[in-house]
Amino acid sequence: MEVCSEEAVKYVWEGAIPLQVHLHESEVTTLPPPPPALVLGSRIGYFPLLVPLIKPYFSSALPPGEDTVWFDYNGLPLKWYVPVGVLFDLLCAEPERPWNITVHFRGYPGEVLTPCEGEDSVKWSYINSLKEASYVITGNCKNVMNMSQADQFDLWQSLVKGNMDGYLRISSRLKLGPLGEDCILKRSSSLQPRQATDEPEIVGFNRPTQIRTPVIMVYTRDPSVASICDAYELFFKGRIPVRLYLRNVDDNLEDLEDAPTIDSWERISYINRAVEIHKEGGNYMTLKHAMRTLLPEIFDEVPMLIHEAGAEGNHEADSCFADSETVSVTRNDLVEETSCTNQQSNKAKLIRIQGIEPDLDIPFSWVVNNLKYPDYFLHICVFVRATSPQAKST
Amino acid sequence: MASVCHWDGTLSPSDFDSSVSTLCERWREANTDLPQWLWMPCHMAGASSCNAMGYLAMENVYHQNAKEEVSCEGSISGDMELVDDATLVKSYKDDMHVYDYHIAYNFNFRVPVLYFRGYQCDGCPLKLGDIEKDLPAYSLNVLRESKWTFITQEDHPYLHRPWYTLHPCGTNDWMKSMLGRDMPNKDPHMLHYISAWLSVVGQAVGLRIPLGLYKSL
Numbered sequence: 001m002e003v004c005s006e007e008a009v010k011y012v013w014e015g016a017i018p019l020q021v022h023l024h025e026s027e028v029t030t031l032p033p034p035p036p037a038l039v040l041g042s043r044i045g046y047f048p049l050l051v052p053l054i055k056p057y058f059s060s061a062l063p064p065g066e067d068t069v070w071f072d073y074n075g076l077p078l079k080w081y082v083p084v085g086v087l088f089d090l091l092c093a094e095p096e097r098p099w100n101i102t103v104h105f106r107g108y109p110g111e112v113l114t115p116c117e118g119e120d121s122v123k124w125s126y127i128n129s130l131k132e133a134s135y136v137i138t139g140n141c142k143n144v145m146n147m148s149q150a151d152q153f154d155l156w157q158s159l160v161k162g163n164m165d166g167y168l169r170i171s172s173r174l175k176l177g178p179l180g181e182d183c184i185l186k187r188s189s190s191l192q193p194r195q196a197t198d199e200p201e202i203v204g205f206n207r208p209t210q211i212r213t214p215v216i217m218v219y220t221r222d223p224s225v226a227s228i229c230d231a232y233e234l235f236f237k238g239r240i241p242v243r244l245y246l247r248n249v250d251d252n253l254e255d256l257e258d259a260p261t262i263d264s265w266e267r268i269s270y271i272n273r274a275v276e277i278h279k280e281g282g283n284y285m286t287l288k289h290a291m292r293t294l295l296p297e298i299f300d301e302v303p304m305l306i307h308e309a310g311a312e313g314n315h316e317a318d319s320c321f322a323d324s325e326t327v328s329v330t331r332n333d334l335v336e337e338t339s340c341t342n343q344q345s346n347k348a349k350l351i352r353i354q355g356i357e358p359d360l361d362i363p364f365s366w367v368v369n370n371l372k373y374p375d376y377f378l379h380i381c382v383f384v385r386a387t388s389p390q391a392k393s394t
Numbered sequence: 395m396a397s398v399c400h401w402d403g404t405l406s407p408s409d410f411d412s413s414v415s416t417l418c419e420r421w422r423e424a425n426t427d428l429p430q431w432l433w434m435p436c437h438m439a440g441a442s443s444c445n446a447m448g449y450l451a452m453e454n455v456y457h458q459n460a461k462e463e464v465s466c467e468g469s470i471s472g473d474m475e476l477v478d479d480a481t482l483v484k485s486y487k488d489d490m491h492v493y494d495y496h497i498a499y500n501f502n503f504r505v506p507v508l509y510f511r512g513y514q515c516d517g518c519p520l521k522l523g524d525i526e527k528d529l530p531a532y533s534l535n536v537l538r539e540s541k542w543t544f545i546t547q548e549d550h551p552y553l554h555r556p557w558y559t560l561h562p563c564g565t566n567d568w569m570k571s572m573l574g575r576d577m578p579n580k581d582p583h584m585l586h587y588i589s590a591w592l593s594v595v596g597q598a599v600g601l602r603i604p605l606g607l608y609k610s611l
Contacts (some may be wrong), residue, residue, distance in 0.1 A: 079549070111519065114547045114556040131563055136502050141400065241502065246438075265554040269438045272551070273501040345551050 008370040012354050013164040015043035017088045019050075020098040021071075023058045028097040030061040038098065042162055043085025043354065044235060044373055046122045047071050047078055049160055054103055068108035070116070071101050077109050079367035080116045081125040083373055086191075090245045090268065090381040094257035112265070123156050126375055133241040133376035136274045143174045146182040159374050167374060176376055179240070179365040189271040240368055241377045244294055246271065248386040256350075256383070271295075275364070286327055287367050288360035289350070298384055352381040395505035401575050403566030404504035407446035409584040414450055414497075416585040419591065424606030429454060431497075436552045447550055449509075455496040457512075457528055457600075490515050491528055495601065497588070498551050505565040506588055508595045509550055509557040522547075525558065529600040536598045543598045560595055568594070 021037040028034065037057040041050055051069050071078045073091050078101075088099055108115070116122070131141040147155070151170055158166035246269040249259045262268065275290045293300040350357050354371045372378045405413065418431050435448035496509040512520035512528065522545065526534065537543055543560055550557040573590055574580075581587075589607050596603045 093542075110556070112555060114549060128561070128563075132502050135563065243596075268554075270551070271438065 002370040005366075009168075010164060012371060013044060013162060013167075015085060015355060016040040017043060017084055018098040020100050021050075021054050021057075022100065022102050024072075024102050024104045027058075027063060027104060028061050029063050034058055034061045036100075037103075041084040041088075041099075043083065043088075044159070045084055045162070046080060046082075046126075046256065047084060047087075048080050048116055048118060048122050050084075051118070055105075058103070058105070062105050064104055067105045069118075070104050070108055072104070073099075073101055074263070076262055076264070077112050079113065079265070080122065081114070081129075083107060083379060085247065085355060086243075086252050086373075086379040086381065089308045089355055090247060091262055093247075093249070093259035093383065095355075096256070119160070126156065126159070127152065129165060129375035129377060130174075134174065136239045136241040137176050137376070143176070147174075171374070179238075238277040240277060240290075240364075242271075242273065242290075242294065243377050244271040244273070244378070244382060245269075246295070246382045248383060248384050251385045259306070259383075276362075285359060285364045287351075287358060287362050287364050290364040290367075291360070291380075295382070298382075350383050352383075361372040401570060401578050403568075403570030403573075405506070405584055405587050406504065407444065407499060407501070407585065410446040410499045410506065413588040414581050414584055417450070417588045420589055420607050421604070422508075426602075426604035426606075428602065428604070431604065434552075446501070449496045449498040451494065451496050455493040455495065455601075457493055458489065470598050488585035491520060491524075495599075496550070496557070497592070500551075503562040503565065505562050505569070506591055507559060507562045507565075508510065508592075509548075509559045510599055516601050520556065533598055533600045543595070545599075559600060565591070582593075583597045 017040070019037075019039045019041045021039055023034055023036075025033070034057060037054050039050055039053050041047070048069065055067075055069075068075065070080070076091065078087055088095070092099060098246070127144065134144045135141050153175070155170045157163070158170065230380045247262070247267065249256070253259060271294060273294060275293050277285060288299060351360075353367065356371070358367060358371075368378055414433055418433070419429075421431055426605070429452050431450045431452045433448060434451050438444075438447060454573075491512050491514060493510060493512045497506050498509065499505075500507045512525050514520065520528075525545075529537075536543065543564075545558055546561055547556045548559050549555065549595070569591060570577075572594065573587075577587075593603050593607055595601075
């Protein structure tokens with residue numbers, strides 16, 4: 001499996017949600033009311049960037065006044081700094097095509113949404129996210145802060161226009177990836193010195209077929225690498241920026257289609273925390289391992305056992321433990337291991353990344369390299385089947 | 395966990411927790427007029443055993459025209475101090491503003507972050523322009539001159555609503571300058587981290603830091 005597949009990245013960049021945008025009834029001043037606008041919203045883009053496309057449909061119908069544009073889905077104001085694709089994956093439990101969205105040009109809900117003054121606000125938010133991602137990956141924001149004005153402008157424009165090649169060309173200068181299969185960040189200067197002194201060289205990474213024994217020779221005059229421990233930390237540990245959106249659904253739900261609509265952001269748990277990477281005992285880290293670091297209770301490796309009266313009991317339990325590493329997991333049965341489920345535990349219903357429900361056994365590095373958003377974050381939507389009453393109230 | 399002599403200015407989640415307790419203690423001992431800091435833990439499905447999940451809250455800080463600060467200790471704090479009613483009534487004018495301050499841990503930048511908001515007495519939220527008018531001159535200077543301290547509006551990490559905040563991206567650098575690269579040697583559990591941090595960010599938002607907090611650094 002390629003570490004970074006241009007085909008996959010292209011697929012992601014070309015992803016778009018068909019939107020049917022309705023003007024809110026309180027703002028319609030014409031009869032008949034204007035028909036909805038049909039617009040394609042790029043998955044990796046943001047709602048305020050669609051305003052220039054949408055406004056012409058409605059400008060003649062609007063009441064007098066200044067525009068303060070915002071969007072809602074079923075009454076829920078949409079957070080404008082979250083990519084369109086993430087909002088769709090999260091809020092439409094069962095994908096709705098076209099996605100029916102309402103646009104408002106007045107009455108900005110300032111107590112619920114941070115202010116947005118058009119494209120500049122979105123760009124500012126994007127650059128801040130990029131800085132945060134860079135900090136997570138390298139330990140500082142310098143590479144983003146040191147981007148020339150021209151590069152920053154070009155990077156932003158390539159995102160706005162969906163120009164993947166332009167984006168990849170400029171973003172590669174930030175040296176934030178890609179991640180190797182063994183989760184070692186492959187960068188030409190892998191050690192980011194804490195003080196800007198000479199960059200170390202990595203002579204070789206030797207991986208014999210049977211035993212994975214990394215051999216790394218590091219020549220450095222970087223004073224912050226004072227010991228083998230420091231070098232180890234820099235090579236074998238790392239952090240990947242992740243933004244997780246967690247939504248509880250009722251356990252009794254057979255069909256996601258029947259999931260109640262979200263009426264408040266209080267119903268979504270937002271976890272903005274990096275996944276710590278370590279080499280997992282010689283094997284590559286899977287998506288499941290990564291999810292376990294963020295949501296240990298939901299992606300528990302060893303489920304609690306229920307012994308049926310008179311059944312194989314312990315023997316079955318033992319084989320369960322032995323197999324837990326290698327059990328193959330199908331898409332919608334994430335933690336359901338047939339003989340060993342604890343009916344009381346939370347079971348994740350599904351994970352959505354870029355509109356895809358990936359197999360949990362996929363190498364995490366592949367997921368990161370191919371499914372991350374242009375802000376270098378992996379945005380993950382998780383639907384959790386909640387059994388206990390206290391889980392529902394989260 | 396960088397090696398001890400090369401501290402990068404950040405704080406681990408568990409050290410944040412210990413530092414929180416130390417701040418609360420210091421604040422209590424400092425005998426300030428301001429309300430106490432209260433720790434508000436937050437449970438998040440699937441990650442409940444995590445350190446540093448929650449925020450410190452100091453609320454209902456009354457503020458009048460940047461010259462006087464009167465605190466109002468309501469039932470939100472454990473201590474019910476006797477308040478001079480006459481003073482309160484006199485100060486209860488239209489231009490009285492109320493502020494809430496929260497401190498939460500940022501897992502990506504690995505530093506604390508200050509969130510705050512202001513209201514008029516009728517509950518109407520203050521805009522940034524109004525807040526800046528409340529800030530003393532030294533705060534405005536800090537905000538203007540330092541490239542690291544600027545006020546933005548972001549979603550509160552636990553309350554899901556917009557709050558004003560000081561962006562955390564430069565915090566580790568100036569904490570490292572302030573406390574020195576060998577801080578972990580002097581204070582292995584970073585107990586004084588938040589107190590030191592608050593003494594700086596507090597200035598940017600016009601929060602009067604009690605002298606007792608400085609002395610213990």
